[in-house]
Amino acid sequence: MLHGRAAEQSAIGDLLAGARDGRSGVLVLRGEAGIGKTALLDHTVTAAAGMTVVRGSGIEFEAELPFAGLQLLLRPAMGAVGALPEPQRLALEAAFGTTVAAAPDPMFVGLAVLSLLSAHAGDGPLLCVVDDAQWLDRVSTDALMFAARRLDAEGIALVFAARDGEGTFPAPGLPELRLRGLTAESAGALLAVHGGELTSTIRYRVLTEAQGNPLALLELPLAFRAERPDGRFRPGALPLTSRLHMAFHGRVSHLPPATQLLLLVAAADHTGDLRTV
Numbered sequence: 001m002l003h004g005r006a007a008e009q010s011a012i013g014d015l016l017a018g019a020r021d022g023r024s025g026v027l028v029l030r031g032e033a034g035i036g037k038t039a040l041l042d043h044t045v046t047a048a049a050g051m052t053v054v055r056g057s058g059i060e061f062e063a064e065l066p067f068a069g070l071q072l073l074l075r076p077a078m079g080a081v082g083a084l085p086e087p088q089r090l091a092l093e094a095a096f097g098t099t100v101a102a103a104p105d106p107m108f109v110g111l112a113v114l115s116l117l118s119a120h121a122g123d124g125p126l127l128c129v130v131d132d133a134q135w136l137d138r139v140s141t142d143a144l145m146f147a148a149r150r151l152d153a154e155g156i157a158l159v160f161a162a163r164d165g166e167g168t169f170p171a172p173g174l175p176e177l178r179l180r181g182l183t184a185e186s187a188g189a190l191l192a193v194h195g196g197e198l199t200s201t202i203r204y205r206v207l208t209e210a211q212g213n214p215l216a217l218l219e220l221p222l223a224f225r226a227e228r229p230d231g232r233f234r235p236g237a238l239p240l241t242s243r244l245h246m247a248f249h250g251r252v253s254h255l256p257p258a259t260q261l262l263l264l265v266a267a268a269d270h271t272g273d274l275r276t277v
Contacts, residue, residue: 002043003214004186005036011177012044015157019051019125024151026158028133028171031179034215037161040179041129044159048127051157052120055128058135067095067109069140073130074113077120084119088112095139106139110146117147118154125155133162133169141169148174181212190214195221 002009008029015025029037045053056073074092081089091108094101117126130136130144148158148171162169182190187207191198195206198221210216266277 002036002039003190004182005040005043005179008040008177008179009043009047012040012159013047015159016044016048016051016125016127019127019155019157022125022153022155024154024156024158026148026151026174027160028169028174028176029159029161029179030164030176032164032213034213035179035181036214037163037179038131039214041131041159041161044127044129048125048157050124052122052124052126053129054117054120054126055130057131058133058137060132060135063135063137065137066139067137067143069130069136070109070113070143071096073128073140073144074116077116080116080119084112084115088115092116095143106142107146109139110143110150113143114147114150114154114156117156121155125157127157127159129159129161131161133160136169145171145174182214182217183212187212187217190217191221194218 011027015027018025029040031037041055045055054073054077056069058069059072062068078096081092084092087105087108088111090099090101091104092112093099094104095109117128120126133141136144144158144160151158160169160171162171181187184207187210191203191206191210194217195203198206202221206217206220210220262277269277
């Protein structure tokens with residue numbers, strides 16, 4: 001169950017309904033780390049019951065490899081590559097290294113993406129979701145954007161999720177939905193499910209430090225129970241799990257060096273006195 005995302009679920013429902021009626025559409029989900037983008041993509045896939053689904057993700061360590069993201073996304077659909085017009089088929093095969101050819105024409109690769117998704121779907125609707133789109137390599141992003149802007153009556157729903165502040169995922173002209181932190185009511189409801197045994201003092205601390213971030217609301221109680229099994233409150237910041245460290249480290253690494261140094265000093269300080277920091 002998703003807490004506090006009724007508006008987002010409604011927008012996704014409309015997108016899927018349009019695809020089922022033969023109207024293609026695209027939606028870009030944007031937000032900070034841990035804000036719930038992947039959870040919404042999971043909900044989208046579940047809500048797409050009966051539709052053909054293609055799912056992929058950008059990978060940070062492959063962001064410099066041309067067409068790596070596109071190959072990972074389209075691999076399940078490559079069985080339909082024979083149905084593509086020859087210029088598109090040859091361009092896609094060259095991009096994926098399945099044939100020896102010169103560098104493919106970007107326009108033909110973009111057209112091939114759209115044609116391949118349509119062929120893979122057959123006569124039914126298709127959902128294509130891409131998580132961590134900020135880590136897609138540039139040529140994969142260009143091909144997907146080219147295809148997204150030409151969606152029409154193929155019955156394709158295309159959903160991207162991109163994190164704020166890391167990498168780049170330009171999508172000018174495409175519909176976007178920005179995810180904000182949960183309201184106090186929704187954050188409290190989520191914490192009640194996953195941290196119901198916490199004392200009122202710790203619950204307040206978790207809600208305050210999480211600032212409506214769903215991942216923090218899920219992970220901070222786990223970290224607290226692991227580090228302080230007696231459940232007793234102690235001064236200082238709540239402990240973090242490895243997932244929280246991984247989710248937010250990337251954001252810090254992209255800040256200016258002086259800001260990173262200030263954060264390091266603040267993290268090392270145990271006085272809580274801003275004058276000392």
